[in-house]
Amino acid sequence: DGGITQSPKYLFRKEGQNVTLSCEQNLNHDAMYWYRQDPGQGLRLIYYSQIVNDFQKGDIAEGYSVSREKKESFPLTVTSAQKNPTAFYLCASSILITNTGELFFGEGSRLTVL
């Protein structure tokens, strides 16, 4: 089945550690996105990528980094510089970034900092 796979589903991290969340899609979509979801808040955009080897900061990029070495993969690193990293992280993709249309989401990764 085509879709977006995020891993791990749950992740625990000690303060001061970097952690990388995986996102893979087999939809052949050009655009990929990372969102952060906190209780009582809407989805907030962290980073997005239109094509391989290119990515742009979203609204809350500080303390995060990404790479897009392959069309199907868009990993997110939560660095120790992120002051409040405990959250639910969602990866998404769409056919084209220049066309506002359906976002396809993965099932999310829940990160807890101990």
Added chain:
Amino acid sequence: GENVEQHPSTLSVQEGDSAVIKCTYSDSASNYFPWYKQELGKGPQLIIDIRSNVGEKKDQRIAVTLNKTAKHFSLHITETQPEDSAVYFCAASKGFGNEKLTFGTGTRLTIIP
């Protein structure tokens, strides 16, 4: 930038009744308004969307209405069923590009059997 407010934050409805969720937006230039449904433990899924050149759109038991003058849009679910229980998010976007989407804070809808 765009600001999207969503109400109510929680809603309980008897099975078979209708549910209405409302969103207001701040930027009059916004022209795309999707609604996403997020079931427990899953990512959001698009259920319906509307563009600013249309006032209403229906898909079976789901409908969305848009009032550009008042800058608000609403999701209507009729004949609610237990599987409609989920968190619903509205969003608004100006111009082209999903990176411009601003999401509401979500409504947790519970259908009471």
